[in-house]
Every structure is written in structure tokens, then in C-alpha cells.
Amino acid sequence: MYQTIVFLPLIAALIAGLFGSKLGNRGAQVVTCGALVVSAVLSWVAFFQVAMAPGDHSTHVQVLSWIVSGDFNVNWAFQIDSLTAVMLVVVNTVSCLVHIYSVGYMSHDPHIPRFMAYLSLFTFAMLMLITSDNFVQMFFGWEGVGLASYLLIGFWYKKPSANAAAIKAFVVNRVGDFGFALGIFAIFMTFGSADFAVVFANVGDYTDQSIHFLGMDLDLLTTICILLFIGAMGKSAQLGLHTWLPDAMEGPTPVSALIHAATMVTAGVFMVARCSPLFEYAPAAMEVVAIIGASTAFFAATVGMSQFDIKRVIAYSTCSQLGYMFFALGVGAYGAAIFHLFTHAFFKALLFLGSGSVIHASSDEQDMRNMGGLRTKIPATFWLMTIGTLALTGFPFFAGYYSKDMIIESAFAAHSSVGGYAFAMGVAAALMTSFYSWRLIFMTFFGESRASKDVQDHVHESPQVMLFPLYILAAGAVASGFLFHEYFIGANYDEFWAGSLFLIGENIMEAAHHVPAWVVYSPFVAMVIGFATAYYFYIKEPSMPGKFVKNFRFLHAMSLNKWYFDELYDIIFIRPAMKLGYILWKRGDEDIIDRYGPDGVSAAVVRVAEKFKKLQTGYLYHYAFAMLIGLSAFVSWFALGGN
Template identity: 65%
Template sequence: MEIAAIFLPLAAAFIAGFFGRFIGDRGAQIVTCAAVLAAAAISVMLFMQIGLGGPEAARTVELFTWIDSGSFEVSWALRLDTLTAVMLVVVNGVSAMVHVYSVGYMSHDPSKARFMAYLSLFTFMMLMLVTADNLLQMFFGWEGVGLASYLLINFWFHKTSANDASMKAFLVNRVGDFGFALGIMAVFLIFGTIQFDQIFAQVAAKADLSINFLGFQVHALTCACLLLFVGAMGKSAQLGLHTWLPDAMEGPTPVSALIHAATMVTAGVFMLARMSPVFEYAPAALSFVTVMGALTAIVAATIGMTQFDIKRVIAYSTMSQLGYMFFAIGVGAYPAAVFHLMTHAFFKALLFLGAGSVIHAMSDEQDMRNMGGIWKLIPVTYVMMWIGNLALAGIPFFAGYYSKDMILEVAYAKHTAAGSFAFWLGLGAALMTAFYSWRLLILTFHGRPRANETVMAHVHESPLVMLLPLCVLAVGALFSGWVAYDWFVGHDWAEFWGESILMRAGEHGTIIDAAHHVPAWVPLSPFIAGLIGIALAYLFYMIKPDLPGQFVGAFRSLHGIVFRKYYFDELYNALFVKPAMALGFGLWKGGDQVVIDGFGPDGAARVTRGLSVVASRLQTGYVFHYAFVMVIGVVALVGWFWFR
């Protein structure tokens, strides 16, 4: 059963990719959708069996020996515990909805089979990552989702912007992947293995070990965890390695939903949760994760308030919510991070697919300044966007309310400088999240129509094949937090997670236990912040729509910095891109063409050509010229033998 849940998407990708022209576009869509829907159904059964069946239901299914070299042996195995079961439901569930939605959204695209094959391949690679039983197998899935995301972002390869965005995503992620690879090497150096159970069994004994890194004696586990976190920063778009995320919007909207909701960007969160037994013994690394997550949450939220592309606003929202997940991990609340990962997958996929429905209705328009006044024309999409935004803003009884509040509570309950820093920045980000969510709703659906008459005449609701996935995801955005709260972070959390996540208990229990005893104002504060953000959005964009212009005029410099995304792209362009291009151009022109070609094949050809020109001048047709050349040749030959 578990093999089917993981390998059905691969089989579908193979059939659609290699036999798409024989089975046709409709056949490719049926095969891929059926396979991923079946995988999603099996994943739910596995969750009921493993996640709710107690720790004894966890198991590892070994498929075959992958590498056997001396004492180094790695098996290809499927690790099935509660953490894996949760991720299987999230990945296969959201991916199934994206597959079905794509049937309608890509209906006019000439390469439907290729697109569906890429989606299924991406899903399989993510499943490989979350079911890995060792770091090398996880790295295979890690690189696989990077490759598949490159193919999906660059799906419309005829667009220069898509080419650039896919290359940027690929290269920025290589930076993080290099850190991840070094982290795997550090883990092997410390533990002599990369298999999870063997690593976790030795952690306590290696708690005080030091290693030499770049000539310095450093705490071994802290070094390994920081290197692993660099990998997570790239995949999960944390501050510094985040610049690829908004540009990934160049791919089709279903791609944005798949990458930014449940799959690629959550890989880093999953990896750190999987390695929780190691991170528990590296408090300095956890503090760094906390600070970086908090900074990511607030920086992304500020940028989201200034953007006008509907998909980019949601993309920066994703980056901000990932920051919440990471600072939850940083304070040691791994279940809270995975809880938010799960709820976020539903409401963020809903928002992206809802945005795709808006774009579909508006004849591919993505700029919110050219929308407005369409809520009566696409009422189902409008309601779905409301549900997604209510969950994102953390309004009570929607999914995000339970998970986001829990993260802020654990940050406060940590009672450390890093935890307090994360709590207050997270609270500020919550206010901004509500503000830009309702800014998006008002600019997109309300006010006077700002599109031209031709576009407005064609505004229509999406077909049923696109609306049904929205309704399914809306159910998750409505109820997943309430249903899963006790399992993930409530009274039953310890029994639910079993040994899949490790947290060391302190004097007053674990951080999850402490979070349930914070002052009453702590869980109330994000709700109040959300209400303030919503009220400000109504004030700025509905009651007094001239206020945004006045605000920008009064704070032009500050707004310019935020609107230009803190100039990260310009900085990286100046520090890395331009020097690399100058070096490459210099090596091409000076090294390759002048030195290698000049003294190599081009030089030899030039000398040969010159000698042939000289020799050709002797071909005059006069016999005495030929006789003279023969005499010169004889003299040269005799001279050669004489001097030797």
C-alpha cells in the first residue's frame, strides 16, 4: 500500500512523459490525475493507520541495497512514521487538487501532457524526500524537486522571463544545496553513518564533541546543524537565499501552488523536524534558526504590503509564513512548525489556485491595479479567496488561527532573547499579513472596475474542474486546524508524534506544554493584530483610497526600499552576477579565444595557412624556378646531414 502511495505518481509521470503523444492530452490528464488521487486516498489510509495507530504502527520498508562500498552501506528504504504520514497527506492531497485544477487551467496550452508529467514527477520527488530513511536518499529527493521545479518554472520556455526565473531558482538553490551536502558530510564524520536511527541513537554521546572546520575547533553538532540549515534556507526561501521565490511566479499558477504551498518550500521545515534529535543538542544553531525565521517573517510581510502582482503578494506571504515555521523550530517546538506547515498547505494552495481563477477570469491579467469590481461576476472564487485569507490572517476558528497562534505562544513561552525577538516580530508580521491579505481582496474584487471594457466583458467564473479543487482545499482551510489541534500540539501530541519528533523536556516539561500556560493576552494578541490589519486595509483601500498615495509620498524613501525588496537582487547582481559574468567573458575572450585557440588550433591553422601562401608563390609554371627549389632542397638536406 505504501509503495503505491509513493510510486504511482512516478508511473504516471513516465506514462504521460514518454507516451503522451500516443494516449493524447486527455489520456495524459486522466492517467496523472487518477494516479495522484489514488495516492492521496492511500495516504489518508496510511495516516489513519500510522498517525492514529500509535508508535507501534511506525515501520521501515526496505526496498533494496542502494550503495555497498566497504563499510559504507546505504539502503533504499521507506521510513513510515507519524511525521512521514502527515507529509504524505499534505503532499499527495494538495498535489491531487493541483492536478485536477490544471485540467481546466491549462486547457488552452498545447503541451498539456508534458505539464502533467512534470507535475507528477515533482510530486514523486517530494515523496522520495519525505519518506527517506537516510540523508543520502533525502538528498536525492531534495535535488529531484530542484530539477522538477526548474522544469515547471521554465515550462513556458519561449519567455525570456521564465528562462531567467528558472535559472535563478536553480542557482540560488545550489548555494543552499552545497551547504546541505557539507552538512551530510559533517554528520557522517561525526556519527560514521547517515542512517537516521543510527544517528539518533548516538546523539547524546556526541553532545560535547568538537571538530576542526576551516581551521577552527567548533562544536560538532552545532556546525553540522548550521550547515544543514543552510540547505533549508535555500529550499525554504529564508532571508538571504529567498530571491528566487517571487521570480518563480513566472511558471503557470498551478506550479506556484504546488511549489509554494505543500511541497518544495516546506522541504527545509521537514528536514529540520526530521533532524530534531540532533538539533536538540545544538542550542546555538537553534537560536540562529529562530532569529533568521523571525527576520524572514517580518521582511517578507513588509514587502508583501507593497507589491501589486497578485501572485507575488501571495508568494511573499508564503515566505513570511515559512519564517514562522522556522522560528517555531528554533524555539524547539517542532510539532507546532509541522502543524503550521499542514494548515498552511491547505489555505495557501487555496489562495494560489484562487488567484489563478482570478487571472483566468481577467484574461491573464495579474496586476491588481487593473482589477476591481468583479466579485459579483466570480462569486465562488470570491468566497474561496475570503476563506483562504481568513485562514492566513489567523482569524478564529479558521485553520491558520490554531497553528499561527501556537507558534507565537511557544515563542513567548521560550523566555529567551531569541524567543522574545521572534514573538514580537511574529506579532508585527501577523498585523501586516492581515493588512496585505485584505488589500489583495479589496483591490482585486471591490471598488470600481479598472480593467478595460474588453477584459471586463469576458470576466466569467472558472469551470467546475477548477472550482471543485478550491472547495476541497477550502474544507482543509476551514477545519484542519480544529480537527488536528489535539493531535499535533494539544493533549495528545506526545502519543501522536511518538519517536518521529524528539523534544527534550525541561524543568516544566516541553515547550509545547509550557505554551499552554502563557498569559491570556498572548493568544489574544495575534487576533487583535489581525483585526487592526484588516481595519487598516479597509481604511486605506476602501474608505479613503487616496491614503496609500499620501503615505507613499510622505515616506517615499522607505517605501522605495521596501518596494524594491530591500535591493537584495541589485546587491547580489553587483556582488556576484556582474563579477561572474565579467570573469566568464574575460576567460572566454582572453583565455579561450586568445590563448587556447590562438596558440592551439587557430594558431596552427594560421601558421599552416601562411606557409601554404608562401609555398603557393613558387608555383609559377617556370622549369628553372622548380630546378632552383630542388637545388635549395638538396643543399638543405646535405647541410642537415653535415651538421649532424
Template identity: 60%
Template sequence: MEVAAIFLPLIGFLIAGCLGRVIGHRASMAVTVASVCAAAILSIWLFVDVALGGETRTITLFTWIESGDFAVDWALRFDTLTAVMLIVVNGVSAMVHIYSIGYMSHDPHRARFFAYLSLFTFMMLMLVTADNLVQMFFGWEGVGLASYLLIGFWYEKKSANDASIKAFVVNRVGDFGFLLGIFAIFVIFGSVEFDTVFEAAPAMADATFNFLGYEVPALNTACLLLFVGAMGKSAQLGLHTWLPDAMEGPTPVSALIHAATMVTAGVFMIARLSPVFEYAPTALMVVTIVGATTAFVAATIGLTQTDIKRVIAYSTMSQLGYMFFALGVSAYEAAIFHLMTHAFFKALLFLGSGSVIHAMSDEQDMRKMGGIWRMIPVTYAMMWIGSLALAGVGVYGVFGFAGFYSKDIILESAFADHSWFGSYAFWLGTIAALLTAFYSWRLLLMTFHGQPRADEKTMAHVHESPWVMLGPLVVLAIGAVFAGYVGYDAFVHHGREAFWGDSILVLEANDTIEAAHHVPFWVKILPVVMGLIGIGLAYLFYMGRPYLPGLTATVFRPLYNLSFRKWYFDEIYDFFVVRFSMWLGRGLWKSGDVAIIDGVGPDGIARVTRDIARRTSALQTGYLYHYAFAMLIGVVALVSWYLYSVRG
């Protein structure tokens, strides 16, 4: 059963990918959807057995690598952390597969698309069930490959090709750091097996090693290198520029990759390695600062974007920032709790935006929408639920949407850390909560309310999506409403020790979640108040006083440009990295490859050979007296050589 929950998506991929042209689109969709849905059902059984029943286990399949004393098994690790991730990955993937039946119904390459979706799902499952760092890296690179294929699925579009290449290249930067981190772990512990590393970590807390000619703290250095990998995969500030461009892929891809799975790989990796990170305080501080800064910067960018999918993409980046600064203050359980709740409401928002795009004849610009809420009431209601969960709306002691529970415990944990970087994260996260509520309701109001801004032809064709698309939205909406309420006690309250068991380690001195339950009341209520203020401001700007957005953009033009141009990261990278790389590459191509390697090597030899052949061919004139003269010269030369030899 455990193996089936992991390998069923691979079987679906192989059938649809290898036999798609033979069995056709319908059969390809059927086999991939059935395999992933079956894996999702098995994941529920595993969650009950492993997370709730405490039956943790590791299943060794075979010895994967064996070289001298170095051996790596291919094993599947099932503990509470894995069980939660299986629910998220297989559950959201199943909803995306079903939704895609309707969304991709007119695409001529549906079999290939569903094969890629199943491949991505399998690679993510490989990542979350890994029992060692090498196996995790296999899944890590696998999701990178699958995301490249999915983002560039519509390869006829130059923008899709560029986005897929950008995602691939930026992630390679992070993956290089991840590789160095794995090497460092092996140098320190002599193993890449999780259990071996975790048992030895306390003894290595004060160890040092030589890195780049300096004697540095071993665990801090290794964890910082691993964090670089997490930054790339989870789009943290500096290695985030691929995420918004990845919206060029089909909307189901955005929901699968950028809501619940690939971008959360970095969060999962650090939570899995909590027994090592707990002894690397400098690394945790860096994680906190980067995460908090990411949450704030991404929220400011989301304020001014006009593409409905890009607004949600920057929202994803911001929420990932929350997860990372939760990890940084040792609130690993809170980070995974938010990962789980975020998967429901963010997948709901992405798929809901896809329903809007479907209704608006593929229009994604919110400035060309408006006035459609009565025409697509189910989609409208689903987007409301997703936005309420994202904004963290709720009432203490009564009920709240999913984000209300998970986001607030993160902010409370940051405050309870009582460190300067914890306070930095708390205040930036609180401001980001206000901005999140504002841009969420800006999206709702611009998309559904006000006067219609689309042309008459588009408005005439606005229609509700089929139930094969709306059904997954309803399932995700249930999670967005109840996941936080249902999971709060087990994930971050009284039941957390029994629930998490040994899958996450937190040192007693770093237990910020326990301290979070004793923070002042104003700390608990502040994020909710900020969220309500953000919603009120959005109504004022886009319903009550519609002239205010334009006026604000004019008065605060530099700040508006900073947000609209995404803090100029793309321009900075283009100037300092892309242009230099292009110049260097062109120079190596023209001067190195063409002039030296080809010029002296294959092209040079070919040129000399052609020149000799051309000169030799000039002797072949076809005149008899030329050949006789040549023969005479040959005879003279031969006689001369003979006489010279005899005399010698």
C-alpha cells in the same frame, strides 16, 4: 500499498513524458491525474495506519550504494512525520493536477506539463520518505530539477527562463551548504543512516572537530551547514530572491511548489533531524533569528506589491519564517502543524488567484482589477476563506480558521521559550500578523471591490472558472476551515505524545509547546487582535479613505521604496555578486579559454597547420620548370648528403 503511494506518480511521469506525443494530451492528463489521485487516497490509508494506528515501519527496497565499509540502502521510512507529509504532498498535488486540466486547457504542451508535475510529486515523496541523508539529498536535488523545469515551462518567455535559472542557481548555493552538512554528519557519526545518527547524537553533544583550521562544536557546525540548505530551498532571508521571480511559471506550479511542497522541504528536513538539532543550541538560535526576520521582512514587502501572485508569494515566504522560528524554539510539532494548515489555505489562495487571472484574461496586476466579485462569486468566496485562514481569524474556545490554531501556537511557543531570541521572534511574528492581515485584505479589496479598473474588453469577458478548477478550491477550502480545529489536539495539545511517537525528539528542558499552553491570556489574544486591526486598516485605506495609500506612500517615501523595491536585495546581489560573476566569467572566457586554452591548444595548432599548408601550397604553381628546379635541388641535396656520409 506503501510502495504504490510513492511510485505511482513516477509511473504517471514516465508514461506522459515518454509516450505523450503518441497517446496524446487527454491520455497523458488522465494517466497522471489518476496516478496522483490514487497516491493521495493511499496516503490517507497510510496516515490512518501509521499516524493514528502507530504502525511505523521502514521498508528496504535494495542496497543503493556499497563502497568498502560505506553502504546506503534505498529504504522508505514511514512514521507520523512522513504520514503527515504524504497527506500534504499527495493531497495538494492531486488538487493541482485536477485544477490544471482546466487552467492549462489551451496550452499546446499539456502532456509535458503534467509529466513535470508528476515528476515533481515523486521527487518530493522521495525526500519525505528518505531513511538516510543521501537518499534525502536525491529527492532534494530532484525537486530542484523539477522546479527548474516547471518555472521555465513557458520557455519562449525570457522572464520565465531567467526565473528558472535564478531559482536553480540560488538553490545550488544552499545545496552546497547541505552537502557540507551531510559530509560533517558522516565525519562525526561515521554514518548517514538516520537511526544510527539519532542514537549517537546525545553522546556527541560536546564533541568538537577541526573545521577550516578551527576547533569548533561538531553538532552546531553540522546543523548550521544543514540549515544553509534549508534556507535555500525554503526561501529564507538571504537566499529568498528566487521565490517571487518563480511566479513566472503557470499558476498551478506556484500552488504546488510554493505553497505546500518544495518550499517546505527545509522545514521538514530540520524536523526530521530534531534528534540532532536538539543538541545544537547555537544552531537553533540562528534558525530562530533568521526565521523571525524572514517573517517580518517578507510581510513588509507584501504590503506594496501589485502582482496578485507576488503578494501571495511573499506571504508564503513570511509564513515559512514562522515555521522556522518555531523549529528554532524546539516547537517542531507546531512548525509541522503550520506546514500542514498552510498547505491548504496557501494552495487555495494560489489556485484562487489563478481563477482570477483566468477570469481577467491573464491579467495579474491588481491595479487593473476591481469590481468583479459579483461576476465570479465562487472564486470570491474561496479567496475570502483562504484570507481568513491566513490572517488567523478565530474566537478562542469557540472556533477558528486553520491559521488561527497553528500560527498562534507558534507565537505562544516563542514567548514561552523565555529567551532573548524567542522574545525577538514573538514580537516580530506578532507585527507580521498585523501586516499579513493588512496585505491579505488589500489583495481582496483591490481585486474584487471598488470601481472596475480594467478595460471594457477585459470586463466583458470576465467569467467564473469551470468546475474542474473550482472543485479543487472547494476541497482546499474545507481544509482551510477545519484542518486547524481537527488537528489541534493531536498535533500540539494533549494527544501530541501519542500522535508523534518517536518521529520527533524534544528534550524535556526545551518543551516550549507544553509551556505555551500556560502563557498569559494577553499573549494568546494579541495575534488575533493584531489581525483584526490589520483587516480594519485595510478597509480604511482601500474602501473608506482611498486616498490614504497614495498619501502614505508620499509621506513615507523612503519606507515605501524600501518595501516596493524588496529591501533592495536584488540590486545588492546584482552589484556585488552578479556583476562580479559576469566580469570574472567574461575574463576567464576571453583571457583563459579563448586566448590561452583555445589559442595555444586547438585553435593554435589549427592556425599553425593552416599557415604551413598555405606556405606549402605556394610551391604548387603548375609550371614545369619550377618542378624541374625543385627536383634539381633535391638531387643536389641527396648527392651532397651521400658524399658527406661516405667521407664521414
């Protein structure tokens, strides 16, 4: 069953990619969607068999012997436990619905087989990552996800901005991947194996050891964990390596939903959770994870409040929510982090696909300043996006209410300075999340339409093939929290996770159930304040945003320009690199290599040839004279006793 779950998307990708011209658009859609439906159904079967059933039902599936080189042996195998089962459900369910949605959304695109093949390839790469039983196989899936994201973000390759965004995502992730690779090298050097079972079983023996790295003696496990986390920062768009994420919106909307809800950005969260046995023995690394995560949650929320592109608002929401997951991991609330990943997949895919429905209805318009009044024209999309917004903002009994609130309570329950910082950032981000989420709803669906007359005349509800996936996701956004919270973070925690998440000492979420009442109500109060502020700014007093911008120009400029990270990186890295490249080209390549290398040698040959060419005059008497001189020299040599 597990081989079927993992390899069906790959088979579908190969069929659609290699034989798409023969299958046609409909054939490619049927093959890829059919494969993902089967994988999704089997993933839910695996989830109930492995995670939900009483007892430990973890299993190990050997596929083949992959790499054998001296002491380095790597198998291609699947590690199936509760953590894997949860991720299988997330990846395949969302991917299946995105595939179905794409049938309607991409119906007018001339390259449908290629698009469907890329989606299925993306899914396969993520499945390889989450089912891996060793770091090398995980790295294979890790890089596969990066490649597939490059292909999908740049799918409309004739569009310069899409090409630039694809390259940016690929390059920024190479920075994180370099750290991840160094971490894997350090693991093999230390443990003599890349297998999770071997590494995790022996990690306790290396708690007091150091490693010489960058000219310093550093704690071994802390160094390894920070290197691994650098990889997670790239894939999951954490502060510093986040700049690729909003640009990824240049890809088709189904790609945005798949990247942000189920695949690429969740890879880093999954990897840290999988490596919990390593991180638990590296408390300093855990603090780094918590600080970066909390800072990202706050930073991305501040940026989301001022964006006007509907997809970019949701993109920064993803960045912020990933920050929540990471600071939960950093304080040891692994179950809460994965639970938020689980619930987030439903409501974030719902919001992205809902925004695609809005864009589809508005003649490909993405600027919310050119929308408004769509509530009555596309009512199904409006109500579906409202459900997603309620879940995202943590409205009671919706999915985000259970998972996000538990993360905030866990941060407080850590009773540490880092936990306190994460708690404060989490509550502040909750307020801003509510503000920008309702701002999106109010600007898009309420008030008078700001679109052109031609666009208004063509506004229409999306076809059922696009709305059907949204209905399923809306059900998940409503029900996944109260249906599963007892298993992920409640009384059935130990039985549900069955050792797939490792903890030293007390479970932080046990303490989170006993925090003061004001801590419990803080996220709710923040959510209400955010909603009230957005309502006042965009419904009650629509002139208020302009007044705020006028009075707080600096704050607005910082938010609108994303804290100037792109400009800062341009000054620090891009311009010096371009200048260095120019110098090396002019001074190194042209003045040294070309002058004394290929160009110099060829010029010398030409000069010598020019000298000898002068001897070839073309006159017969010159040649006769030369022959006479040669003959005289020859005779003289013999006459003088030459042999």
C-alpha cells in the same frame, strides 16, 4: 501500500511524458489525475493507520540495495512514521487537487501531456524526499524537486521572463544545496553512515567535539546543523536565499500552488524537523534557525504589503509563513511548525488556486490595480478566497488560528532573548499579514472595476473542474485546525508523534499553554488592527494609500523594491562575476589559451606551410635542378666513403 503511494506518480509521469502524443490531452490527464487520486487516498489511509491510531505504528520498508562502495552502503528504503504520514497527506492531497484544477486551467495549452508529466514528476521527487531513511536518498529527492521546479517554472519556455525565473530558482538553490551537501559529507565523515537511525542514535556521543572548517576549529554538531540549515534556507526561501520565490510566479498558477503549498518550499521545514535529534544537541544552530526564521517572517510581510501582482502578494505570504515555521523549529516547537505546515497547505493552495480563478476570469490579468468589483461577477471564487484569507490571518477557529497562534505563544514561552525576538517579529508579521491579505481581497473584489471594457465584458466564473478542488481546500482551511490541533500540539502530542520528533527536556508547547493572557490575545489584536487598517485604506478612504506613499516614500520604496535585495546581489555578485568572466575571456581565453593553444599552433602550422609552399613553384626546370642537386649530394656522399 507505501510503494504504491510513492511510485504511482512516477509511473504516471513516465506514461504521460513518453506516450503523451499517443494518449492525447485527455488520456494524459486521466492517467496523472487517476494516479494522484489513488496516492492521495492511500496517504490518508496511512495517516490514520500510522499517526492517528494509538501506539507506535512506525515501519521501515526496504526497496533495494542502492549504493555499495567500500564502507559506504546506502539502501533505498522508506521510513514511515507520524512525520512521514503527515507529509504524505500534505503532498499528495494538494498535488491531487492541483492536477484536477490543471485540467480546467491549462485546457487551452498546447503542451498538456508535458505539463501533467512534470507535475507528477515533481510530486514523486517530493515523495522520495519525505519517505527517505537516509541523507543520500533525501538528497536525491532534494535535487529532484529542484529539477522539477526548474522545468515547471520555465514551462512556458518561449517567454523570456519564465526562462530567467527558472534559471534564477535553479542557481539560487544551488547555493543552498552546496551547504546541504557539505553537511551530508560532514555527517558521513563523523558517523561513518548516512542512515538516519545510525546518525540519530549516536549523536549524543559527539556533543563536545570540534571540526576544523574554513581554517577554524568549530563545534562539530553546530557546524553540521548550520550547513544543513543553509540547504533549508535555499529550498524554503529564507532571508538571503529567498529571491527566487517571487520570480517563480512566472510559471503557470497550478505550479505556484504546488510549490508554495506542498512541495518545494516545505522541504526545508521537513528536513529540519526530521533532523531534530541533531539540532537539539546544537543550541547555537537552533538560535540561528529562530533568528533567520523570525527575520524572514517580518521581512516578507513588509514586502507583501506593497506588491500589486496578485500572485506575488501570496508568494511573499508564503515566504513569511515559512519564517513562522522556522522560528518555531528554532525554539523547539517542532509540532507547532509541522502543524502550521499542515494547515498552511490547505489555505495557501486555496489562495493560489483562487488567484488562478481570478486571473482566468480576468483575461489573464494579474495586476490588482486593474481589477475591482469582481465580488458580484465571480461570487464562488470571492467566498472561497475569503475563507482562505480568514485562515491565513488567524481568524478564530479557522486553521491558521490554531497553528500560527501556537507558534507565537511557543516563542514567548521559550523565555530567551531569541524567543523574545521571534515573538515580537511574529506579532508584527501577523499584523502585516492581515493587512496585505485583506488589501488583496478589497482591491480585487470590492469597489468599481478598473479593468478595460473588453475585459469586464468577458469576466466569468471558473468551470466546476477548477472550483471543485477549491471547495475541498476550503473545507481543510476551515476544519483542519480544530479537528487535529489536539493531536499535533495538544493533549495527544506524545502519542501522535510517537518519537518521530525528538526533544531534550521539557516540551516547549507544554509551557506555551500557560503563557499570560496578553500573549494569547496579541496575534488576534494584531489581526484586527491589520484588517481595520486595510479596510480604512482601501474601502473607507481609498485616497489614503496615495497619501501614505507621498509621506513615507523611503518606507514604500523599500517595501515595493523588496528591500533592494536583487539590486544588492547584482552589485555584489552578478556584476563582479560578469566582469571577471569578461576578463578571463579576453585575457585568459583569447590572449593566452587561444594564442598559445589551438589558435597559436594552427597559426604556426600555417606559417611553416607558407614557407614550404614557396618551394613548390610549378616550373619543371626548378624540379629538374633540385633533382640534380640531390643526385650530386647522393653521389658525393658515397664517393666520400658513406655507407
